[in-house]
Amino acid sequence: MAKKKVTIKEIAKLAGVSRGTVDRVLNDRGKVEEERKNNILKIAKKLGYKKNIIASNLALNKIRKISVVIPFKDNKYWGIVHQGLNSTSSMLKQHNMNLELFEFNVIEKENYLNQLIAAVNSEPDALLISPVYLQETLKFLDTLKHKKFEIFTFNSELNHDSILSFIGQNSFQAGMIAGKLFAKNITGKAPKILVITLGHHPENAVHIQNKIKGLDNYNTKAKANFDISFINISEFYKTEILKAKCKEIEKLFPKVDGILFTNSRAKPLLQFASYFSAKERTIVNIGFDLTDDNIKLLCDNKVDYLLNERPFQQGRLSLLNIIDHLYYNKEIPQKKYLPIDIVIKENHELYLSTDFK
DSSP: OOOOOOOHHHHHHHHTSOHHHHHHHHTTOSOOOHHHHHHHHHHHHHHTOOOOHHHHHHHHTOOEEEEEEEEOTTSHHHHHHHHHHHTTHHHHHHTTEEEEEEEEOTTOHHHHHHHHHHHHHTOOSEEEEOOOSHHHHHHHHHTOTTOSSEEEEESSOOOOTTEEEEEEOOHHHHHHHHHHHHHHHOOSSSOEEEEEEESSOGGGOHHHHHHHHHHHHHHHHTTOOOEEEEEEETTTTSHHHHHHHHHHHHHHOSSOSEEEESSSOOHHHHHHOGGGTSSSOOOEEEEESOOHHHHHHHHTTSOSEEEEOOHHHHHHHHHHHHHHHHTTOOOOOSEEEOOOEEEOTTTGGGGOSTTTO
């Protein structure tokens, strides 16, 4: 037999108070004398009262705001994340939640910081951040000692006491996977591996740091004996600088066995490096994520593997996570890692639906 639902009327009768008083105590609105409040809570607990969170939220009719700090959607990777955020619009509307985006240019640190400040000043109920700049984000979070909102992160995993929950990839694991793919595809002693980052320096990007640590960890534990060199091209968007850097790389490393691109930007370098102009390419190339550019590189046999970090799902699930917390008061995971898909030319079409993006 189903257990009878405990009502406010029953609690009020046992406590010798009005239903309005019990309602104020259970919903934490309005002042009630401390001793009476404690007695009502004690009776409610003894009876096994459970608050109807959905009904309470509907009765309050409160509109909550989620502020999101995210790179502009004209960036091909982040455009997919935006699609994930947008896919929740009907869910947000159903739960009386508004979404406000604070977009920034991913290569401009000051722009990022300004948008962080603007998002906090918007007085959100929840703040969702893609913390692309590690040191600046940590310093900023240290200043939010008296915040009245919860902080959620995605894409880049930070360790900070103020962060309630993270959704994204396990970047360390991604680096381990890349190491294993190199080992399976490259023969010979001391294979030369280039780890190339197009964008701001890995020292200030925790997800790239963790990929490098994962690759190093695989190299050590598997005794793969990779000879690894790390290259950063911060001004990759300037054609002349990129061309010059490609020539410099080829002069320094005439024999290369594998290249790991640490983010979704493989195309700029592949356009200009003569490593890839030969008809019979011998270098094993590994990139990240199913952007249109990367899918074409995969299909054109310029890239061998794409490790897909599911950016669409990162955006979508981050907002659903916030809804669960704000509206349903659910306990949410401190970390939720999404699967990392190993995508090749022959199976890539299976991963083009939003279930995998």
